Every structure is written in C-alpha cells, then in structure tokens.
Amino acid sequence: MMSAAPPPPPKPQRIARWYFGGLSAAGAACFTHPLDLLKVQMQTQKGKNVSIVYVIRRVLRNRGIMGLYNGISASLLRQLTYSTCRFAIYEGAKERLTPKDGSQIPFYMSTIIAGIGGFAGGFVGNPGDLVNVRMQNDVKLPPEQRRNYKHALHGVYKVATTEGITKLWAGASMNCSRSALMTIGQIAFYYKFKLLLLSTPYFKDNVGTHVWASILAGGVATTLTQPVDVLKTRVMNAKPGEIKSLPSLILNTAREGPLAFFKGYFPAFVRLAPHTILTFVFYEQLRMRFGLIKLTKEVEYIRH
Numbered sequence: 001m002m003s004a005a006p007p008p009p010p011k012p013q014r015i016a017r018w019y020f021g022g023l024s025a026a027g028a029a030c031f032t033h034p035l036d037l038l039k040v041q042m043q044t045q046k047g048k049n050v051s052i053v054y055v056i057r058r059v060l061r062n063r064g065i066m067g068l069y070n071g072i073s074a075s076l077l078r079q080l081t082y083s084t085c086r087f088a089i090y091e092g093a094k095e096r097l098t099p100k101d102g103s104q105i106p107f108y109m110s111t112i113i114a115g116i117g118g119f120a121g122g123f124v125g126n127p128g129d130l131v132n133v134r135m136q137n138d139v140k141l142p143p144e145q146r147r148n149y150k151h152a153l154h155g156v157y158k159v160a161t162t163e164g165i166t167k168l169w170a171g172a173s174m175n176c177s178r179s180a181l182m183t184i185g186q187i188a189f190y191y192k193f194k195l196l197l198l199s200t201p202y203f204k205d206n207v208g209t210h211v212w213a214s215i216l217a218g219g220v221a222t223t224l225t226q227p228v229d230v231l232k233t234r235v236m237n238a239k240p241g242e243i244k245s246l247p248s249l250i251l252n253t254a255r256e257g258p259l260a261f262f263k264g265y266f267p268a269f270v271r272l273a274p275h276t277i278l279t280f281v282f283y284e285q286l287r288m289r290f291g292l293i294k295l296t297k298e299v300e301y302i303r304h
Contacts, residue, residue: 014288014292015291016091016283016286022083024280024283025080026076027279028079028279029075029079030072031274032274032278034068036075036136036271036275037069037070037071038264038267040133040137041137042055042264043233043234043263044137044233045263046256055140058139058140059139063139067139071135071138074132074135075132076152077128077132077156082125083125084121085117085124086117086118086120086121086179086187087117088117089117090113090114090117090188104195113188114183114187114188115183115184118182120176121179122175123169123172125175126171126175127168127169130159130168130169130236131156131159132152133236134149134236134237135147135155137237163240170236174232174235175236177228178225178232181225185217185223186217186218186221186279189217189220190214193217210277214276214277214279215276215277218273221276222269226262226265226268227261229268231250231253235249
C-alpha cells in the first residue's frame with residue numbers, strides 16, 4: 001500500500017523592508033508631481049476660486065511644460081524622509097504586535113500605529129515639505145518675488161541661513177496632524193480594504209486588488225486631510241509676520257466660505273488617488289519580489 005505524499009510546504013511569506021515605503025512613494029511622486037503642484041497653487045489662491053484649467057494655463061504661460069515639475073527635487077526629498085519614516089514605523093510596530101498565530105491586529109490598533117507613524121513622518125519630512133510648497137508656488141509669483149531655489153537642498157540651506165533653522169519646521173503642528181490623518185487614511189484603511197476584498201471569492205493578492213484598495217484608501221485620506229492641508233499650505237507659503245496665529249488663520253480662511261477649507265479638493269483627490277495607487281503597487285511589488293522571507297511562525301527571517 002502506497003503512503004500518502006506529504007503535503008507541500010507552505011509558500012513562504014514576504015514582509016517589506018523598512019525603506020520600501022520611501023522608495024515607493026518617491027517613485028509615485030515622479031508621476032504625480034504636476035497634480036500636486038496644481039493643488040498647492042489652488043490652495044494658496046486667495047479670494048475667488050479659480051479653475052484647474054486656469055491654473056494649468058498660468059503655469060504653462062509662465063514656465064512652459066517643465067513648470068509642471070517645478071520643485072520635483074523637494075517632492076522627492078519629502079517622500080524619502082516622510083514616507084520612509086511613516087511606513088517603517090507602521091510596518092515595524094505592526095509586525096511586533098501581530099499575534100504569533102498569524103491573526104490580524106484589531107483595526108483600532110492599526111489606526112493608532114498609523115497615526116503615530118504619520119505624526120513622526122510629518123515632523124521628519126517638514127523641511128522637504130516646506131521647500132516643496134515654496135518651489136511649487138514660485139511659478140505663479142512675479143519674477144521679483146520668486147525665491148528661485150535651485151533644488152531642494154539649496155532651498156533647505158537658504159531657509160536655514162536667511163530665516164533660521166526653526167523656520168524649516170514652520171507649520172509642523174498642522175503638517176504632523178495632516179500626516180497622521182493621511183497615514184490613517186492611506187495605510188491603515190488600505191490594509192483594511194485589502195483584507196475585505198480578499199475575504200470575497202472575487203479578489204486575489206494581485207495588482208488588481210492593490211489598485212482597488214488604494215482607490216478606496218485615497219478617497220478616505222483626501223476627505224480626512226483636506227482642511228488641514230489647506231491651512232498647512234498657507235502657513236508654509238506665508239511671509240514672515242503674515243500669519244499671527246493658528247486661530248486667526250482658521251478665522252480668515254472661514255471668512256472665504258466653508259468650502260475654502262476644501263480648496264483644491266478635486267486636484268487633491270486626482271493627485272492622491274494615483275499617488276496612492278502607484279505607491280502601493282510599487283510597494284507590494286517590492287515586498288513580493290525583494291522582501292524578507294518569513295520562514296516560521298516564530299518570526300525567523302532570512303535575507304533574500
């Protein structure tokens with residue numbers, strides 16, 4: 001009598017390396033930067049609302065097609081600091097808190113971890129974010145008012161030497177709050193939506209699932225962060241002494257109408273949705289191809 005063949009060994013799981021988040025987000029920024037630039041310019045527009053078509057025409061008239069990539073070096077610097085930090089904290093904490101039986105951590109715990117990671121990432125990435133906002137907004141200013149940073153590091157140096165090092169963290173409180181909300185919306189909800197999709201018979205762990213989960217997470221993230229994002233952008237773009245306090249900024253913005261807090265919502269979502277999609281598609285591909293191999297339930301790893 002022939003003995004039954006032993007069951008095949010379980011397929012090894014892969015987990016992301018700590019720097020995959022920053023690389024993925026920087027890669028996504030290369031494609032979505034023009035949309036981010038349009039969002040910033042609409043948010044810093046005071047008075048009447050302007051259409052995205054008007055902003056595009058103004059950029060092309062002042063700087064040409066390459067004007068849409070004004071500040072790309074600062075955008076990359078921001079992602080390599082901000083996103084590396086928030087993904088590393090989230091994935092590291094999640095891996096430590098995951099039960100040994102492999103079950104998922106509660107969603108409330110996932111949102112707390114994401115919020116902490118996002119808050120820390122916002123602080124670390126604030127200098128790059130500040131220079132990014134300024135470089136993007138330069139396009140619409142008269143030549144005599146432009147800051148004319150050559151690249152991100154030049155911008156950081158100029159801010160530190162002419163306005164003081166602490167100026168690099170202007171708007172940090174709002175930026176950290178926004179980053180916490182963004183990370184909850186993007187990362188915590190991405191994994192939640194991904195698990196919900198995989199629990200149905202219609203989805204597998206592939207690019208299609210990653211795209212759908214990213215779109216849903218991008219919608220949540222945009223809605224959570226837009227009011228804070230508008231205030232943060234105005235603080236970072238303000239001249240010294242222009243904004244007296246956060247309450248006064250909120251009041252002045254409210255005088256423009258309730259929708260002023262959602263200025264640039266459409267370009268923000270149009271930018272954030274593809275950015276979220278590309279970030280997680282790149283991230284999942286890096287994890288699946290180059291991630292650490294998890295050998296046992298006792299969390300033993302080897303480098304691939």
